[in-house]
Amino acid sequence: MTTAALVARGATQRFGLRASLSRNRRWALIASYVFLVIFAIFFLIPPYYMVVTALKSDAEVARMATNPWIIADGLTLDQFKILLTQTDFLIFFKNTIIVTVAVVAITMVVSVLAAFSLGRMKFWGSSILATGIFLTYLVPDTLLFIPLFQIVKAVGLLNSYWGMILVYPTLTVPFCTWIMIGYFQSIPKELDEAALIDGAGHMQMLTKIFIPVALPGIIAAMIFAFTVSWAAFVYPMAFLYSADQQVLTVGTVTSLIRGDVYKWGMLMAGALVAAAPPLVIYAFLMDYYIAGLTAGATKG
Amino acid sequence: MADTVQTWSPALQGVGLHPSAGQNLRLFMRRRSTTAFLMCLPLILIVGCLVVYPAFYSIYLSMLNKTQTHFIGLGNFTFLLSRDVFVMVIEQTAIFALCAVFFKALVGLITAHLINNLPAKGQRKWRGMLLVPWVIPLALSSLGWWWLFDPTHSAFNYILESLGFEDVQWLGQPYWARFSVILVNVWYGAPFFLIMYLAALKSVPEQLYEAAMIDGANAWQKFRHITLPMMRNIIAITVLFSLIVTFANFDIVQIMTAGGPRNMTHVFATYAFMLGIRSGDLPLGAATSLFMFPILGIAAIFILRGVRKRGREIG
Numbered sequence A: 001m002t003t004a005a006l007v008a009r010g011a012t013q014r015f016g017l018r019a020s021l022s023r024n025r026r027w028a029l030i031a032s033y034v035f036l037v038i039f040a041i042f043f044l045i046p047p048y049y050m051v052v053t054a055l056k057s058d059a060e061v062a063r064m065a066t067n068p069w070i071i072a073d074g075l076t077l078d079q080f081k082i083l084l085t086q087t088d089f090l091i092f093f094k095n096t097i098i099v100t101v102a103v104v105a106i107t108m109v110v111s112v113l114a115a116f117s118l119g120r121m122k123f124w125g126s127s128i129l130a131t132g133i134f135l136t137y138l139v140p141d142t143l144l145f146i147p148l149f150q151i152v153k154a155v156g157l158l159n160s161y162w163g164m165i166l167v168y169p170t171l172t173v174p175f176c177t178w179i180m181i182g183y184f185q186s187i188p189k190e191l192d193e194a195a196l197i198d199g200a201g202h203m204q205m206l207t208k209i210f211i212p213v214a215l216p217g218i219i220a221a222m223i224f225a226f227t228v229s230w231a232a233f234v235y236p237m238a239f240l241y242s243a244d245q246q247v248l249t250v251g252t253v254t255s256l257i258r259g260d261v262y263k264w265g266m267l268m269a270g271a272l273v274a275a276a277p278p279l280v281i282y283a284f285l286m287d288y289y290i291a292g293l294t295a296g297a298t299k300g
Numbered sequence B: 001m002a003d004t005v006q007t008w009s010p011a012l013q014g015v016g017l018h019p020s021a022g023q024n025l026r027l028f029m030r031r032r033s034t035t036a037f038l039m040c041l042p043l044i045l046i047v048g049c050l051v052v053y054p055a056f057y058s059i060y061l062s063m064l065n066k067t068q069t070h071f072i073g074l075g076n077f078t079f080l081l082s083r084d085v086f087v088m089v090i091e092q093t094a095i096f097a098l099c100a101v102f103f104k105a106l107v108g109l110i111t112a113h114l115i116n117n118l119p120a121k122g123q124r125k126w127r128g129m130l131l132v133p134w135v136i137p138l139a140l141s142s143l144g145w146w147w148l149f150d151p152t153h154s155a156f157n158y159i160l161e162s163l164g165f166e167d168v169q170w171l172g173q174p175y176w177a178r179f180s181v182i183l184v185n186v187w188y189g190a191p192f193f194l195i196m197y198l199a200a201l202k203s204v205p206e207q208l209y210e211a212a213m214i215d216g217a218n219a220w221q222k223f224r225h226i227t228l229p230m231m232r233n234i235i236a237i238t239v240l241f242s243l244i245v246t247f248a249n250f251d252i253v254q255i256m257t258a259g260g261p262r263n264m265t266h267v268f269a270t271y272a273f274m275l276g277i278r279s280g281d282l283p284l285g286a287a288t289s290l291f292m293f294p295i296l297g298i299a300a301i302f303i304l305r306g307v308r309k310r311g312r313e314i315g
Helices: A003-054 A060-062 A078-086 A089-121 A126-137 A140-153 A160-167 A169-185 A189-196 A202-213 A215-231 A234-239 A249-254 A264-300 B003-012 B013-062 B075-080 B084-117 B121-128 B138-149 B155-162 B175-200 B206-214 B219-247 B251-256 B270-279 B281-289 B293-314
Strands: none
Touching: A003 A189, A003 A264, A003 B013, A003 B084, A003 B121, A003 B138, A003 B175, A003 B219, A060 A264, A078 A089, A078 A264, A078 B155, A078 B175, A089 A160, A089 A169, A089 A202, A089 A215, A089 A249, A089 B013, A089 B293, A126 B013, A140 A169, A140 A189, A140 B013, A140 B270, A140 B281, A160 A169, A160 A234, A169 A215, A169 A264, A169 B013, A189 A202, A202 A215, A202 B013, A215 A249, A234 A249, A249 A264, A249 B003, A264 B013, A264 B121, A264 B138, A264 B175, B013 B138, B013 B281, B075 B084, B084 B121, B084 B138, B084 B175, B084 B219, B084 B270, B121 B175, B121 B206, B121 B251, B138 B155, B138 B175, B138 B251, B175 B219, B219 B293, B270 B281
């Protein structure tokens, strides 16, 4: 067989292979879309149903004959009106904002300082401490809420949202420190050497170099602290019991339910409004958060 | 340009400057570790006072009687283990956590692959859509699920009825209730696996797949011999981590069933809450939640090993 013939045969074979590959790819793509749509339906059923219920009138929610998945009587914002005017919902909202802002601020100051120190400066025992911080992140709140109940009671903050500002950092600080250590360690050493030669102190180094360079990590940590504080449920459930101190998660689930007749339309409206801030933040900053989160777990 | 370099270099290399710079550096190093420790102090205080101390305090608390006046050793633990309800709680926690984590991992793996198959442009949109369950605070989405399962107005039963099936008492019948709380947990936790796997899939070098394709490997072989080995570590870390979180889960069961019917859906956290906070027996509640500790400890050791190994691999 001549070389020319060999080349020609190779070419036709390759062409056939490529054609079948692209056909396979197209089928794989169509199958992917079909299954993704099925999973998307599963994932989006609850939020969809919450929206539908919140936009119905009470009469339609209570009527059992009609299809619950659609709005038959027309949209109404009555449920939101009732929620905002006749319940303690706005108090819960205010309390949650106060607690969340305070916890995010505390978390960021504590964990950025600690991460800078553990990731960059090193002192006796610092690597053990870094491992220890990671381990404390793995201690769940449901293991700690009973002893913390005693501690919160002892400092006189039971049934006060200030108690939440005290205990929520246990949920946020370890992980935020952990991902910030990773970000700070990834900054080249030459940068701090240059800063030292220019006569910068540690604080200047942190504020002028590390914080600006590690900004994506700081944003990821802030989103994490925000999400966790906003969604926390165990601690307020155990430590708060009067409506004027309550936060959104527990308030929506417990206080809005009165008597035997559940006002499902209003409850769903409350759940949606309460879930809106995290949803909005994710819509805009999802990429930062995912990058920070996966980096924390993969780079470690 | 040349001028600036000339005015610069004498200052740096000047003989007179050397000793004082060295002294400064030594002083700087000594001060440095003090400063470093001070910067860590707030963290040490928070973790020490609010995590480490309570953890040990919890062990002490679990050995007291209900009014916290007498030391009763392991009395609370033996009392718990002697009760059928608690044995069932252990069983249910194990079923709940293992089933939920398995299906979360499976759904996460499948969806991550599906998204990875798509053209790069569409991936972000789909990922965002499938992440929604994980973004809504769990307490609030559990409330939504509760409403979906509501016995008189159940939206699921409406569909079942219109398809000619019988109604299901989603939260009223014990085994359906167990199924329901697991389903909600899978729904909530699968997106976390999805993003972890998706990140891991992106880090598998494309050449490996190309090489396999030339060797004529089919999709399953590629998955079995390339994807799985490359992702083994990240899968292990994610599964162990999810195991901890799921074993310690509270929101779903507390909101949807509060442990009922007939205590069949209680997990450690909700049972500890019922005993410790609702009935006011803090020591017994502390003992209940301490049953989580061995499982968490073992998982934590393996996670730490995995994370360290992963760290070395990446450099």
